[in-house]
Amino acid sequence: MNSLLRVSLDTYLDSFHLSLNFSAAEGKTTVLLGESGAGKSTVLRLLAGLQHPQQGHISLDSVTYFDNEQKIVVPPQERPFGYVFQDYILFPHLTVFENVAFGLRAQHLPSRLIRARVSEALDRVHLVGYDMRKPAQLSGGQQQRVAIARALALQPQLLLLDEPLSALDVQTRREVRQELQHILAELHITTIMVTHQYLEALLFGHSILVLDDGHIIQQGDQRDLLEYPRSSYVAELIGVNFFRGRIVRYEADGTCVIALQNSEYQPFEIFAALSEQGQEATPDIGEEAYVVVNPRSVTLYQSPPDASARNLFPGTITQVLRLRSGGVQSRDGYVRVSIALDGLGSKFPPLTAEITEVSATRLRLQQQRIYAAFKATEASAYT
Template sequence: MIRIDANRKLRDFTLDVKLTAESGETLVLMGNNGSGKTTVLNLVAGLMTPDYGNIEADGKKMFSSEEGIDVPPERRHVGYVFQNYALFPHMSVFDNVAFGLRTRKTPEDKVRHKVREELEPVGMWELKDVKAAKLSGGQKQKVALARSLVIRPTVLLMDEPLSALDARTHAMVRDSLQVRLRKDKITTVVVLHSLCDALALGDKACVMDRGQVVLSGKPGDILKQGQGQFVDNLFG
């Protein structure tokens, strides 16, 4: 479970959100560019700090302005799939996935075992020695997800994980991601623009506008709740 109650003054507006995802749920954040979605992910990851509020996962506080708690990013046990995947291009597939384990001083024999566990089911083990720069978009997405999951995160964050994929690969990777999230019951917060993707991946969804949650509910109910030009423009 993750609970987010955070306030952060940004350049154009103040982000003020209260969000909850139960254990194993996928919470989808939607909204126009610049609405504060990625900021929410960065606050959870510890890459940005709220002005005040509370963020907790599985009952453990990662941030509390009242109690003076601000757990460093490397100790939050959060997996993060960035929009551009943020792989190390000069490093192999294996070394990219192993990176988080090695920074945590995991013994090398366990590193190999855990990396293989992530790469083999998605057909990437045979490419373990290939440099990340030579991978296709779908392959990069698989490696980025494996790198985030291999540390067994308490919470998985994903920022537009499907946006860089062509139409054919998009559907294939989305279906694979859906199966993985359901199978492992990973508590996830994911930023998406497509309502179709939200319907496939999300247990609940929130629509944000200028740092505020303006709609929330199950993805299939969002359109029923939404009225007016804002929602029409957002979903076409």
């Protein structure tokens, strides 16, 4: 069965322009990742049929639900899509059973069938035996699972999850994240999940679409995102330094030299090693290229070092932050230093270095002039 979701949307909401195409694989989770206002919820609303695009096409499993040229507009209640809203509000006065049965009652199904469907849905979200509880007697994670069961009871072919973890506190979020991963893995239902948390995108997304200002700026799997960010937005989420420029030459040892665009005075050149990114051929001179540098690969000096590092940039420290654990990697004992590099305009984010407390103490960091260096071999370039 070819159960591919195909989506093409082009529409204006006042001055906001949403324009994108994507397809989502059967039984997998496709994540829409983007910051607030990127257009993520709008995409879900357009898929669900709560709004219609000016132009576009939405089909699943060879059935078309929207196509402006063919004048097909299937109303929301006739789309086999389950929508779990951001705040998944449950009816507080109704039991879990009645909350899950709500959409089925609206379809006037016989009560025997309703009971069977509700039991099955509660089973799929591991909430057997909770039928008679009221939402107030459930944890945040359990309430969220009831909301998913409510969508599943309608036997959807597509599940739309809008920030499913956002209503939970940080501690609960961690536990529920795992639970939801298990549930989705067992469901094998084509799912579109919206989030602004990159960690969730990495955990849930078989495929991740990065949305910015109504457009997809990157599409790929976890590895693509982590190793080859293509926007400063993704690079910032991952916590790496990011440069975009054009290849201007290759050195005799193969080092790739990339000149940044729009720097205040040209040339601002970065020396980098071409990553192995499955490139069939060495990229041509003039091609657009991206460079990432891990903040821990950046070394700081109070005066120009004797050794001639090819990437050596003077700048001014703009921020010093002592890191604590709790992130993706252990950061205890590290200090994050932001440096505005000379010659790069204010449009460029500062270079970030992560150095040990010991080095920070030795350098007596404050708002001061500093030299930042990183090896060409620590700068990964890709096109």
